[in-house]
Amino acid sequence: MNKLLTVIVDDHPIVIEGLKTLLKNEDNLEIVGGFSNGAQLLSYLNRNPVDLVLLDVTLPDIGGMELCQMIKAQFSATTILILSNHTERSIIMQTIQNGASGYLLKNSSLEELRQCIAAAVKGNICYSKEVVEIISRPTKNQLRNTPQLTRREKQILSLLAQGKTSQNIAQEFFLSSLTVDTHRRNLMQKFEVKNVAELIAAAHQQQLL
Amino acid sequence: MNKLLTVIVDDHPIVIEGLKTLLKNEDNLEIVGGFSNGAQLLSYLNRNPVDLVLLDVTLPDIGGMELCQMIKAQFSATTILILSNHTERSIIMQTIQNGASGYLLKNSSLEELRQCIAAAVKGNICYSKEVVEIISRPTKNQLRNTPQLTRREKQILSLLAQGKTSQNIAQEFFLSSLTVDTHRRNLMQKFEVKNVAELIAAAHQQQLL
DNA sequence: TAGAAAATACCTAAAAACCAGTAGAAAAAA
DNA sequence: TTTTTTCTACTGGTTTTTAGGTATTTTCTA
Numbered sequence: 001m002n003k004l005l006t007v008i009v010d011d012h013p014i015v016i017e018g019l020k021t022l023l024k025n026e027d028n029l030e031i032v033g034g035f036s037n038g039a040q041l042l043s044y045l046n047r048n049p050v051d052l053v054l055l056d057v058t059l060p061d062i063g064g065m066e067l068c069q070m071i072k073a074q075f076s077a078t079t080i081l082i083l084s085n086h087t088e089r090s091i092i093m094q095t096i097q098n099g100a101s102g103y104l105l106k107n108s109s110l111e112e113l114r115q116c117i118a119a120a121v122k123g124n125i126c127y128s129k130e131v132v133e134i135i136s137r138p139t140k141n142q143l144r145n146t147p148q149l150t151r152r153e154k155q156i157l158s159l160l161a162q163g164k165t166s167q168n169i170a171q172e173f174f175l176s177s178l179t180v181d182t183h184r185r186n187l188m189q190k191f192e193v194k195n196v197a198e199l200i201a202a203a204h205q206q207q208l209l
Numbered sequence: 210m211n212k213l214l215t216v217i218v219d220d221h222p223i224v225i226e227g228l229k230t231l232l233k234n235e236d237n238l239e240i241v242g243g244f245s246n247g248a249q250l251l252s253y254l255n256r257n258p259v260d261l262v263l264l265d266v267t268l269p270d271i272g273g274m275e276l277c278q279m280i281k282a283q284f285s286a287t288t289i290l291i292l293s294n295h296t297e298r299s300i301i302m303q304t305i306q307n308g309a310s311g312y313l314l315k316n317s318s319l320e321e322l323r324q325c326i327a328a329a330v331k332g333n334i335c336y337s338k339e340v341v342e343i344i345s346r347p348t349k350n351q352l353r354n355t356p357q358l359t360r361r362e363k364q365i366l367s368l369l370a371q372g373k374t375s376q377n378i379a380q381e382f383f384l385s386s387l388t389v390d391t392h393r394r395n396l397m398q399k400f401e402v403k404n405v406a407e408l409i410a411a412a413h414q415q416q417l418l
Numbered sequence: 419t420a421g422a423a424a425a426t427a428c429c430t431a432a433a434a435a436c437c438a439g440t441a442g443a444a445a446a447a448a
Numbered sequence: 449t450t451t452t453t454t455c456t457a458c459t460g461g462t463t464t465t466t467a468g469g470t471a472t473t474t475t476c477t478a
Protein backbone atom coordinates (compact mmCIF):
# COMPACT_ATOMS: atom_id res chain seq x y z
CA MET A 1 0.00 0.00 0.00
CA ASN A 2 1.22 3.46 -0.88
CA LYS A 3 1.92 5.91 1.87
CA LEU A 4 -0.71 8.54 2.57
CA LEU A 5 0.41 11.79 1.02
CA THR A 6 -0.21 14.26 3.82
CA VAL A 7 -0.04 18.03 4.09
CA ILE A 8 -0.29 20.20 7.20
CA VAL A 9 -1.93 23.63 7.20
CA ASP A 10 -1.45 25.84 10.24
CA ASP A 11 -0.56 29.47 10.74
CA HIS A 12 1.96 28.58 13.42
CA PRO A 13 5.14 27.20 11.86
CA ILE A 14 5.96 25.61 15.19
CA VAL A 15 2.86 23.46 15.00
CA ILE A 16 3.77 22.38 11.49
CA GLU A 17 7.25 21.40 12.56
CA GLY A 18 5.96 19.65 15.64
CA LEU A 19 3.54 17.57 13.64
CA LYS A 20 6.18 16.75 11.07
CA THR A 21 8.45 15.45 13.78
CA LEU A 22 5.65 13.57 15.48
CA LEU A 23 4.54 11.84 12.30
CA LYS A 24 7.98 11.33 10.80
CA ASN A 25 8.21 7.74 11.90
CA GLU A 26 4.72 6.69 10.85
CA ASP A 27 5.31 4.15 8.14
CA ASN A 28 1.88 4.53 6.54
CA LEU A 29 2.05 8.24 5.82
CA GLU A 30 4.40 10.78 4.39
CA ILE A 31 4.35 14.51 5.02
CA VAL A 32 4.70 16.13 1.62
CA GLY A 33 4.05 19.73 2.59
CA GLY A 34 3.36 22.28 5.31
CA PHE A 35 1.55 25.54 4.64
CA SER A 36 0.68 28.54 6.74
CA ASN A 37 -2.37 29.73 4.81
CA GLY A 38 -5.21 28.53 2.64
CA ALA A 39 -4.01 30.01 -0.64
CA GLN A 40 -0.74 28.07 -0.48
CA LEU A 41 -2.64 24.88 0.20
CA LEU A 42 -5.04 25.33 -2.71
CA SER A 43 -2.19 26.16 -5.01
CA TYR A 44 -0.37 22.99 -3.96
CA LEU A 45 -3.49 20.84 -4.32
CA ASN A 46 -3.89 22.01 -7.89
CA ARG A 47 -0.49 20.62 -8.78
CA ASN A 48 -0.03 17.57 -6.59
CA PRO A 49 -2.06 14.62 -5.37
CA VAL A 50 -2.85 14.73 -1.66
CA ASP A 51 -4.63 12.09 0.39
CA LEU A 52 -4.89 13.80 3.73
CA VAL A 53 -5.01 17.40 4.93
CA LEU A 54 -4.41 18.20 8.58
CA LEU A 55 -6.11 21.55 8.86
CA ASP A 56 -6.30 24.32 11.44
CA VAL A 57 -9.55 26.30 11.36
CA THR A 58 -8.00 29.69 12.05
CA LEU A 59 -5.94 30.82 9.12
CA PRO A 60 -4.81 34.31 8.13
CA ASP A 61 -6.39 34.43 4.68
CA ILE A 62 -9.49 32.25 4.67
CA GLY A 63 -11.76 30.60 7.20
CA GLY A 64 -11.23 26.92 7.76
CA MET A 65 -14.91 26.28 7.04
CA GLU A 66 -14.78 27.78 3.58
CA LEU A 67 -11.49 26.11 2.89
CA CYS A 68 -13.02 22.78 3.85
CA GLN A 69 -15.84 23.30 1.40
CA MET A 70 -13.49 24.35 -1.36
CA ILE A 71 -11.20 21.39 -0.90
CA LYS A 72 -14.10 18.97 -0.86
CA ALA A 73 -15.67 20.58 -3.92
CA GLN A 74 -12.55 20.35 -6.04
CA PHE A 75 -10.69 17.40 -4.55
CA SER A 76 -13.34 15.13 -3.15
CA ALA A 77 -10.94 12.24 -2.72
CA THR A 78 -8.86 14.21 -0.26
CA THR A 79 -9.59 13.57 3.39
CA ILE A 80 -9.63 16.49 5.79
CA LEU A 81 -8.89 16.22 9.47
CA ILE A 82 -9.32 19.33 11.61
CA LEU A 83 -6.63 20.00 14.15
CA SER A 84 -7.54 23.02 16.20
CA ASN A 85 -7.74 24.62 19.59
CA HIS A 86 -11.28 25.85 19.11
CA THR A 87 -13.48 24.31 21.75
CA GLU A 88 -16.79 25.76 20.66
CA ARG A 89 -19.41 23.18 19.99
CA SER A 90 -20.94 24.91 16.99
CA ILE A 91 -17.60 25.21 15.25
CA ILE A 92 -16.89 21.53 15.66
CA MET A 93 -20.27 20.54 14.27
CA GLN A 94 -19.89 22.91 11.36
CA THR A 95 -16.58 21.47 10.23
CA ILE A 96 -18.16 18.07 9.86
CA GLN A 97 -20.96 19.49 7.78
CA ASN A 98 -18.40 21.15 5.60
CA GLY A 99 -16.81 17.85 4.74
CA ALA A 100 -14.18 17.28 7.41
CA SER A 101 -13.68 13.70 8.55
CA GLY A 102 -12.77 14.43 12.13
CA TYR A 103 -11.77 16.94 14.72
CA LEU A 104 -8.92 16.86 17.21
CA LEU A 105 -7.58 19.36 19.68
CA LYS A 106 -3.92 20.22 19.37
CA ASN A 107 -3.10 18.65 22.69
CA SER A 108 -4.26 15.25 21.47
CA SER A 109 -1.89 12.33 21.91
CA LEU A 110 -0.11 10.75 18.99
CA GLU A 111 -2.19 7.66 19.68
CA GLU A 112 -5.42 9.60 19.19
CA LEU A 113 -4.09 11.24 16.07
CA ARG A 114 -3.18 7.83 14.64
CA GLN A 115 -6.60 6.51 15.52
CA CYS A 116 -8.42 9.38 13.87
CA ILE A 117 -6.26 9.33 10.77
CA ALA A 118 -6.93 5.62 10.36
CA ALA A 119 -10.68 6.12 10.71
CA ALA A 120 -10.74 9.17 8.47
CA VAL A 121 -8.91 7.70 5.50
CA LYS A 122 -11.32 4.77 5.59
CA GLY A 123 -14.16 7.25 5.15
CA ASN A 124 -15.36 7.27 8.73
CA ILE A 125 -15.51 10.23 11.05
CA CYS A 126 -13.55 10.32 14.26
CA TYR A 127 -13.55 12.77 17.15
CA SER A 128 -10.88 12.78 19.82
CA LYS A 129 -11.76 12.20 23.44
CA GLU A 130 -11.70 15.85 24.49
CA VAL A 131 -13.87 16.76 21.54
CA VAL A 132 -16.36 14.09 22.52
CA GLU A 133 -16.75 15.77 25.87
CA ILE A 134 -17.46 19.10 24.24
CA ILE A 135 -20.03 17.59 21.93
CA SER A 136 -21.85 15.71 24.66
CA ARG A 137 -21.95 18.72 26.90
CA PRO A 138 -25.36 20.35 26.89
CA THR A 139 -25.43 23.35 24.62
CA LYS A 140 -25.36 26.85 26.02
CA ASN A 141 -28.94 27.29 24.96
CA GLN A 142 -30.06 24.46 27.15
CA LEU A 143 -28.25 25.96 30.12
CA ARG A 144 -29.57 29.41 29.46
CA ASN A 145 -33.25 29.61 30.30
CA THR A 146 -35.12 29.70 27.05
CA PRO A 147 -38.06 32.04 27.25
CA GLN A 148 -41.50 30.52 27.56
CA LEU A 149 -43.52 31.56 24.54
CA THR A 150 -47.26 31.54 24.17
CA ARG A 151 -48.92 30.00 21.14
CA ARG A 152 -49.57 33.33 19.47
CA GLU A 153 -46.03 34.47 20.12
CA LYS A 154 -44.65 31.37 18.44
CA GLN A 155 -46.89 31.90 15.43
CA ILE A 156 -45.85 35.50 15.11
CA LEU A 157 -42.19 34.73 15.65
CA SER A 158 -42.31 32.25 12.83
CA LEU A 159 -43.92 34.70 10.43
CA LEU A 160 -41.46 37.41 11.43
CA ALA A 161 -38.67 35.04 10.43
CA GLN A 162 -40.32 34.82 7.03
CA GLY A 163 -39.93 38.55 6.59
CA LYS A 164 -43.57 39.42 7.18
CA THR A 165 -44.39 42.87 8.53
CA SER A 166 -46.75 43.47 11.40
CA GLN A 167 -49.45 44.39 8.91
CA ASN A 168 -48.96 41.22 6.90
CA ILE A 169 -49.17 39.14 10.02
CA ALA A 170 -52.21 41.02 11.25
CA GLN A 171 -54.02 40.27 8.00
CA GLU A 172 -53.05 36.62 8.11
CA PHE A 173 -54.49 36.21 11.59
CA PHE A 174 -57.35 38.70 11.23
CA LEU A 175 -55.89 40.88 13.95
CA SER A 176 -55.16 44.54 14.33
CA SER A 177 -51.58 45.36 13.41
CA LEU A 178 -51.39 47.08 16.77
CA THR A 179 -51.96 43.75 18.43
CA VAL A 180 -49.20 42.18 16.44
CA ASP A 181 -46.99 45.05 17.52
CA THR A 182 -47.71 44.23 21.13
CA HIS A 183 -46.86 40.59 20.66
CA ARG A 184 -43.72 41.57 18.88
CA ARG A 185 -42.74 43.81 21.75
CA ASN A 186 -43.42 41.06 24.27
CA LEU A 187 -41.29 38.68 22.24
CA MET A 188 -38.38 41.08 22.26
CA GLN A 189 -38.78 41.58 25.97
CA LYS A 190 -38.77 37.85 26.65
CA PHE A 191 -35.65 37.33 24.60
CA GLU A 192 -34.07 40.46 26.02
CA VAL A 193 -33.19 41.80 22.60
CA LYS A 194 -33.38 45.20 20.96
CA ASN A 195 -34.90 44.45 17.56
CA VAL A 196 -36.18 41.74 15.22
CA ALA A 197 -32.78 40.97 13.77
CA GLU A 198 -31.45 39.99 17.16
CA LEU A 199 -34.74 38.32 17.97
CA ILE A 200 -34.48 35.98 15.01
CA ALA A 201 -30.84 35.25 15.75
CA ALA A 202 -31.66 34.42 19.37
CA ALA A 203 -34.63 32.29 18.45
CA HIS A 204 -32.53 30.40 15.94
CA GLN A 205 -29.80 29.75 18.46
CA GLN A 206 -32.36 28.31 20.78
CA GLN A 207 -33.69 26.07 18.06
CA LEU A 208 -37.08 27.70 18.14
CA LEU A 209 -37.19 28.18 14.39
CA MET B 210 -4.66 -6.54 28.15
CA ASN B 211 -8.00 -8.01 29.17
CA LYS B 212 -10.56 -8.68 26.55
CA LEU B 213 -13.36 -6.17 26.16
CA LEU B 214 -16.42 -7.54 27.87
CA THR B 215 -19.12 -6.89 25.28
CA VAL B 216 -22.89 -7.22 25.25
CA ILE B 217 -25.27 -6.92 22.33
CA VAL B 218 -28.77 -5.45 22.62
CA ASP B 219 -31.15 -5.87 19.72
CA ASP B 220 -34.76 -6.93 19.40
CA HIS B 221 -33.94 -9.25 16.52
CA PRO B 222 -32.31 -12.44 17.80
CA ILE B 223 -30.90 -12.99 14.33
CA VAL B 224 -28.89 -9.80 14.56
CA ILE B 225 -27.54 -10.85 17.93
CA GLU B 226 -26.48 -14.21 16.58
CA GLY B 227 -24.99 -12.67 13.49
CA LEU B 228 -22.90 -10.25 15.49
CA LYS B 229 -21.77 -12.98 17.84
CA THR B 230 -20.56 -15.03 14.92
CA LEU B 231 -18.94 -12.04 13.27
CA LEU B 232 -17.05 -11.03 16.39
CA LYS B 233 -16.27 -14.51 17.67
CA ASN B 234 -12.77 -14.51 16.29
CA GLU B 235 -11.83 -11.06 17.47
CA ASP B 236 -9.10 -11.62 19.98
CA ASN B 237 -9.52 -8.34 21.79
CA LEU B 238 -13.15 -8.74 22.75
CA GLU B 239 -15.48 -11.28 24.21
CA ILE B 240 -19.23 -11.39 23.83
CA VAL B 241 -20.60 -12.01 27.31
CA GLY B 242 -24.26 -11.50 26.61
CA GLY B 243 -27.04 -10.80 24.11
CA PHE B 244 -30.33 -9.17 25.12
CA SER B 245 -33.49 -8.31 23.27
CA ASN B 246 -34.68 -5.47 25.47
CA GLY B 247 -33.49 -2.70 27.73
CA ALA B 248 -34.66 -4.15 31.03
CA GLN B 249 -32.60 -7.29 30.54
CA LEU B 250 -29.55 -5.21 29.76
CA LEU B 251 -29.91 -3.00 32.84
CA SER B 252 -30.43 -6.01 35.03
CA TYR B 253 -27.27 -7.62 33.66
CA LEU B 254 -25.24 -4.42 34.03
CA ASN B 255 -26.14 -4.29 37.70
CA ARG B 256 -24.54 -7.66 38.30
CA ASN B 257 -21.66 -7.85 35.85
CA PRO B 258 -18.91 -5.60 34.55
CA VAL B 259 -19.32 -4.61 30.92
CA ASP B 260 -16.91 -2.58 28.81
CA LEU B 261 -18.86 -2.21 25.62
CA VAL B 262 -22.54 -2.20 24.66
CA LEU B 263 -23.56 -2.63 21.04
CA LEU B 264 -27.00 -1.07 21.08
CA ASP B 265 -29.92 -0.87 18.71
CA VAL B 266 -32.05 2.26 19.11
CA THR B 267 -35.40 0.59 18.55
CA LEU B 268 -36.25 -1.68 21.43
CA PRO B 269 -39.62 -3.02 22.61
CA ASP B 270 -39.57 -1.68 26.14
CA ILE B 271 -37.53 1.51 26.20
CA GLY B 272 -36.18 4.00 23.70
CA GLY B 273 -32.53 3.71 22.83
CA MET B 274 -32.02 7.36 23.71
CA GLU B 275 -33.25 6.97 27.25
CA LEU B 276 -31.37 3.73 27.65
CA CYS B 277 -28.20 5.47 26.56
CA GLN B 278 -28.65 8.13 29.20
CA MET B 279 -29.41 5.58 31.89
CA ILE B 280 -26.37 3.47 31.09
CA LYS B 281 -24.10 6.47 31.05
CA ALA B 282 -25.55 7.78 34.31
CA GLN B 283 -25.04 4.56 36.22
CA PHE B 284 -22.11 2.94 34.43
CA SER B 285 -20.08 5.77 33.04
CA ALA B 286 -17.11 3.52 32.28
CA THR B 287 -19.17 1.50 29.84
CA THR B 288 -18.82 2.46 26.20
CA ILE B 289 -21.91 2.50 24.01
CA LEU B 290 -21.86 1.99 20.29
CA ILE B 291 -25.11 2.38 18.37
CA LEU B 292 -25.82 -0.19 15.73
CA SER B 293 -28.99 0.69 13.92
CA ASN B 294 -30.82 1.00 10.66
CA HIS B 295 -32.17 4.45 11.40
CA THR B 296 -30.90 6.88 8.80
CA GLU B 297 -32.41 10.06 10.15
CA ARG B 298 -29.92 12.76 10.80
CA SER B 299 -31.54 14.03 13.98
CA ILE B 300 -31.58 10.60 15.56
CA ILE B 301 -27.91 10.10 14.89
CA MET B 302 -27.01 13.45 16.40
CA GLN B 303 -29.19 12.76 19.43
CA THR B 304 -27.50 9.49 20.32
CA ILE B 305 -24.19 11.27 20.58
CA GLN B 306 -25.77 13.88 22.80
CA ASN B 307 -26.94 11.05 25.02
CA GLY B 308 -23.52 9.60 25.54
CA ALA B 309 -23.02 7.12 22.71
CA SER B 310 -19.50 6.86 21.32
CA GLY B 311 -20.43 6.11 17.76
CA TYR B 312 -23.06 5.12 15.25
CA LEU B 313 -23.00 2.41 12.61
CA LEU B 314 -25.57 1.10 10.21
CA LYS B 315 -26.24 -2.60 10.37
CA ASN B 316 -24.87 -3.16 6.91
CA SER B 317 -21.46 -1.91 7.97
CA SER B 318 -18.48 -4.09 7.21
CA LEU B 319 -16.61 -5.97 9.90
CA GLU B 320 -13.69 -3.71 9.17
CA GLU B 321 -15.75 -0.63 9.97
CA LEU B 322 -17.10 -2.21 13.09
CA ARG B 323 -13.58 -3.00 14.25
CA GLN B 324 -12.48 0.53 13.48
CA CYS B 325 -15.31 2.09 15.42
CA ILE B 326 -14.95 -0.23 18.39
CA ALA B 327 -11.27 0.59 18.59
CA ALA B 328 -11.95 4.32 18.50
CA ALA B 329 -14.87 4.09 20.91
CA VAL B 330 -13.10 2.18 23.68
CA LYS B 331 -10.31 4.73 23.55
CA GLY B 332 -12.87 7.43 24.32
CA ASN B 333 -13.18 8.82 20.82
CA ILE B 334 -16.30 8.97 18.69
CA CYS B 335 -16.51 7.20 15.39
CA TYR B 336 -19.13 7.26 12.65
CA SER B 337 -19.18 4.74 9.85
CA LYS B 338 -18.86 5.84 6.26
CA GLU B 339 -22.56 5.65 5.41
CA VAL B 340 -23.41 7.62 8.54
CA VAL B 341 -20.91 10.26 7.52
CA GLU B 342 -22.81 10.69 4.30
CA ILE B 343 -26.08 11.16 6.11
CA ILE B 344 -24.58 13.74 8.40
CA SER B 345 -23.02 15.75 5.61
CA ARG B 346 -25.94 15.50 3.21
CA PRO B 347 -28.44 18.16 4.30
CA THR B 348 -25.93 20.97 4.20
CA LYS B 349 -24.94 20.26 0.63
CA ASN B 350 -28.45 21.18 -0.43
CA GLN B 351 -28.27 24.35 1.55
CA LEU B 352 -24.97 25.27 -0.02
CA ARG B 353 -26.44 25.41 -3.51
CA ASN B 354 -28.07 28.81 -3.27
CA THR B 355 -25.70 30.29 -0.76
CA PRO B 356 -24.97 33.81 -1.91
CA GLN B 357 -21.40 34.92 -2.30
CA LEU B 358 -20.72 37.61 0.29
CA THR B 359 -17.92 40.13 0.35
CA ARG B 360 -15.82 40.65 3.46
CA ARG B 361 -17.64 43.81 4.46
CA GLU B 362 -21.00 42.21 3.93
CA LYS B 363 -20.07 39.36 6.23
CA GLN B 364 -18.92 41.77 8.91
CA ILE B 365 -22.10 43.77 8.68
CA LEU B 366 -24.30 40.70 8.58
CA SER B 367 -22.76 39.48 11.77
CA LEU B 368 -23.30 42.79 13.57
CA LEU B 369 -26.87 42.96 12.30
CA ALA B 370 -27.49 39.58 13.92
CA GLN B 371 -26.32 41.12 17.16
CA GLY B 372 -29.08 43.65 16.97
CA LYS B 373 -26.87 46.56 15.97
CA THR B 374 -28.46 49.39 14.01
CA SER B 375 -26.92 50.85 10.88
CA GLN B 376 -25.65 53.75 12.93
CA ASN B 377 -24.03 51.48 15.50
CA ILE B 378 -22.32 49.55 12.77
CA ALA B 379 -21.22 52.69 10.98
CA GLN B 380 -19.55 53.93 14.16
CA GLU B 381 -17.86 50.61 14.75
CA PHE B 382 -16.30 50.59 11.30
CA PHE B 383 -15.83 54.38 10.97
CA LEU B 384 -18.22 54.52 8.02
CA SER B 385 -21.18 56.63 7.07
CA SER B 386 -24.43 55.06 8.14
CA LEU B 387 -25.55 55.53 4.56
CA THR B 388 -22.82 53.20 3.46
CA VAL B 389 -23.95 50.61 5.93
CA ASP B 390 -27.46 51.03 4.56
CA THR B 391 -26.18 50.26 1.09
CA HIS B 392 -24.41 47.11 2.27
CA ARG B 393 -27.52 46.10 4.09
CA ARG B 394 -29.54 46.57 0.93
CA ASN B 395 -27.07 44.54 -1.09
CA LEU B 396 -27.21 41.78 1.50
CA MET B 397 -30.97 41.64 1.27
CA GLN B 398 -30.78 41.58 -2.49
CA LYS B 399 -28.28 38.72 -2.49
CA PHE B 400 -30.38 36.66 -0.13
CA GLU B 401 -33.55 37.65 -1.98
CA VAL B 402 -35.29 38.70 1.19
CA LYS B 403 -37.46 41.62 2.17
CA ASN B 404 -36.02 42.70 5.53
CA VAL B 405 -33.43 41.97 8.21
CA ALA B 406 -35.59 39.45 10.02
CA GLU B 407 -35.73 37.24 6.96
CA LEU B 408 -32.11 38.00 6.23
CA ILE B 409 -30.97 36.70 9.60
CA ALA B 410 -33.18 33.63 9.27
CA ALA B 411 -31.78 32.87 5.82
CA ALA B 412 -28.21 33.44 6.90
CA HIS B 413 -28.71 31.17 9.87
CA GLN B 414 -30.15 28.41 7.72
CA GLN B 415 -27.11 28.64 5.54
CA GLN B 416 -24.87 28.45 8.57
CA LEU B 417 -23.39 31.84 7.88
CA LEU B 418 -23.85 32.96 11.45
C1' DT C 419 -65.17 30.25 40.44
C1' DA C 420 -61.66 33.67 41.45
C1' DG C 421 -57.31 35.01 39.97
C1' DA C 422 -53.66 34.67 36.66
C1' DA C 423 -52.12 34.52 32.12
C1' DA C 424 -52.85 35.47 27.40
C1' DA C 425 -54.72 37.82 23.69
C1' DT C 426 -56.65 41.72 22.07
C1' DA C 427 -56.40 46.81 20.92
C1' DC C 428 -55.29 51.65 21.26
C1' DC C 429 -52.22 56.38 21.50
C1' DT C 430 -48.15 59.26 20.45
C1' DA C 431 -43.84 60.23 18.68
C1' DA C 432 -39.29 59.31 17.60
C1' DA C 433 -36.07 56.21 15.43
C1' DA C 434 -34.84 53.13 12.23
C1' DA C 435 -35.43 50.63 8.17
C1' DC C 436 -36.55 50.28 3.36
C1' DC C 437 -36.79 51.80 -1.70
C1' DA C 438 -34.71 53.43 -5.93
C1' DG C 439 -31.70 55.47 -7.79
C1' DT C 440 -26.52 57.51 -8.81
C1' DA C 441 -21.57 57.69 -8.61
C1' DG C 442 -16.57 58.24 -7.43
C1' DA C 443 -12.54 55.82 -5.27
C1' DA C 444 -10.12 51.82 -4.07
C1' DA C 445 -8.92 47.25 -4.54
C1' DA C 446 -8.64 43.02 -6.87
C1' DA C 447 -8.58 40.28 -10.93
C1' DA C 448 -7.76 39.46 -15.75
C1' DT D 449 -2.64 47.75 -17.71
C1' DT D 450 -7.39 47.47 -18.28
C1' DT D 451 -11.51 45.74 -16.45
C1' DT D 452 -14.37 44.37 -12.83
C1' DT D 453 -15.69 44.18 -8.24
C1' DT D 454 -16.07 46.10 -3.88
C1' DC D 455 -16.45 49.79 -0.90
C1' DT D 456 -17.75 54.06 -0.20
C1' DA D 457 -21.37 57.92 0.04
C1' DC D 458 -25.16 60.63 -1.36
C1' DT D 459 -30.45 62.45 -2.35
C1' DG D 460 -35.12 62.19 -1.12
C1' DG D 461 -38.99 60.01 0.14
C1' DT D 462 -42.01 56.15 2.25
C1' DT D 463 -42.89 52.56 5.36
C1' DT D 464 -42.12 50.10 9.44
C1' DT D 465 -40.45 49.46 13.77
C1' DT D 466 -39.56 50.69 18.37
C1' DA D 467 -40.49 52.75 23.02
C1' DG D 468 -43.26 54.59 26.31
C1' DG D 469 -47.58 53.64 28.04
C1' DT D 470 -52.91 51.88 29.12
C1' DA D 471 -56.90 48.86 29.03
C1' DT D 472 -60.58 45.39 27.96
C1' DT D 473 -61.79 40.73 26.97
C1' DT D 474 -60.92 35.91 26.69
C1' DT D 475 -58.93 31.66 28.28
C1' DC D 476 -56.77 28.78 31.43
C1' DT D 477 -56.15 26.72 35.86
C1' DA D 478 -55.74 26.08 40.75
